[in-house]
Amino acid sequence: MTSQLFIHNSRSENGNISKMIILSLIIHLFVISTVIITVPSASRHITFGQAYSVQLVGSEVMMPVKNISELNDILQSNKATNSIIVKKEVSRLSSTPVKKEETDNLTIEKAISALKQKERSPTQAASAAQSPSAASAPARGNMPQAPSSSRLNEYYGFIQSRVKGNWILPPSLRPKDNVVTIIEVKILSNGAVERLNFEKRSGNSYVDDSAMKAVQKSIPFPPFPAGMMDNYIEIGIRFPSSDLR
């Protein structure tokens, strides 16, 4: 029967064949574009984690101060304070907050230079910077070479190191099973945050609170670097909490 059809078709002229070709082309294009539009593309996960993670002991270890003895005293470890109050004229207080910002800037600058170095050299540089995030390659996700998206990834690096630096969670509050909290945030080009809410709660309110606090303390974010084309970015920040102890 098919052979009869075939003979039938071949007997008609080229016009019929070209019609079939056009029809086939239309159907192919339709199917392909439908598939491409409707299949959701995989979300890009950018992980700046490295193979090992360093547990920081506390702020007193983080900020060594050599010169100013007053600051040294203030930043000493948390021994029980005596009830003897030493009254001294202190003109240093303005420097305390500045010190904190300097540390932040230092971290960000190191992150920037580490990222720049990484872009220049094809081999991965070992990370000696304070923010391990910037230097190690992301676990997943494409990094196209276009300048706009490399600026974008730099910015993601800022966000990652800043939020991480503000995340406080005592190990005993971490739940035993692996849960994850996701905070979604919409950041405008001037660094302001238009929307901030939970995309996913872990179910453990202490972990969720600590995650939201970490993001709240990181606001406002720095404005988008020059070269970033976007008007805003919407990102999800994931806080996994597996119990290590």
Place this chain on the structure above:
Amino acid sequence: MKTVKTIAALVICFCAPLMLCSNAVAKVYIDIDSPSFQQFPIAISDFQNPAGNTDKSAVSGIAMADDIKRYLSMTGIFNILNKKSFLDDNNPGQITATENIRYSDWAMIGADYLLRGNITQNDKDIIVESRLYDVTRGELLLNKKYNSNIPEQKTVARMIASDILFALTGDEGEFNTRIAFISKKRSQADIYTINYDGSEMKNITNHESIVVGPRWSPDGRYLAFTSYRDGSPEGYIRNLKNGSDKKVASFEGLNLCGSFSPDGSKLLLTLSKDGNEEIYVLEIDTMKLTRITHNYSIDVSPTWSPDGKRIAFVSNRSGSPQIFIMDADGNNTKRITFEGNYNTSPSWSPRGGRIAYEGLINSKFQIFSIDEEGNNLLQLTFDNAKNEYPSWSPSGRQIAYSSKINSKNKICIMNANGLNVRVLMESTNSSLMPAWSPRFK
């Protein structure tokens, strides 16, 4: 030609949406792998006197704040900010009903939480009002008034610390617990108890002999222990209310007490009456004895899991003393320690999941913790002292242990990750075998 044009038009029509597609942003996720800090930074202002600041009230306000700081730092999860770093604490007057706190001032010095309060002192009693603020959110978390007799000032500080801990972690902490331990002077060893904050050391037994291995019952009313008072090691249970001792194990040979079951009805025993050391379960009310290990090796130091379904113990059946886990009826024995050749004194965390023990490493005893499957081994102590007999706190957040170096004998408390070591008590007498009580109401 027409067909070519139509084909071209159709192709463009279908390709256009593809080009639009590539601009559609797939959501980017950033992973924060772990927290940077493990302690909540908290600023505690000296408590004020609402009736105006006299010298005396200033001193008691400072003392109250200092007591609270001391208690909070014992928990190991607070970083108490030095008050010299506070920006001009410019509310020198009393705290009023509607206080205006400049949260940005506190956020700038790195505080996540702020505690302020009032203290009023009469002849008979003190009234303390305390407020806990969340600096990041800019809101009041806790506002409570406490009323107490003057000599009980420290109790109020303890209650405030407990409430703060509960508000921030859902757990009221260990302020109402005591640690029992053995103090050995010359040839006599007896049980003593001491409060979590190091106060009120009390003598419990006076057997004029050797007493070892105290174990608390889950309701805190009884202590089980082994005593050589009548010549050989026998197991006793002491009623802490009336001070009476009941002999529960006086078989031939060794009678050592293990831990109570979580429901308090059973006691684990190590007895050597049937040839060598084996583990038995004693039902306290009926005195019925059930043997659960049947092995030619030495099986000692049994301790129950918090759900009562399994028992951890020490056995040398594989050649050297190692930690094993078995079901509560004695089946399914599994070895969980494989590092080192001398691992004993297991203690099961009340949160479940981890077991602390002492292990010999580099000719020294140190405290380790390992999970129930035998994975994730962690060494917790590293100094040159002899660190032994770990005992978990009821919240599972801290571990008490004995530490001996030169002639200094200490009972220490550390966080479950080995940090924040605090000396609970120090003595020239041998201080051993701490056992952490349950929470007292």
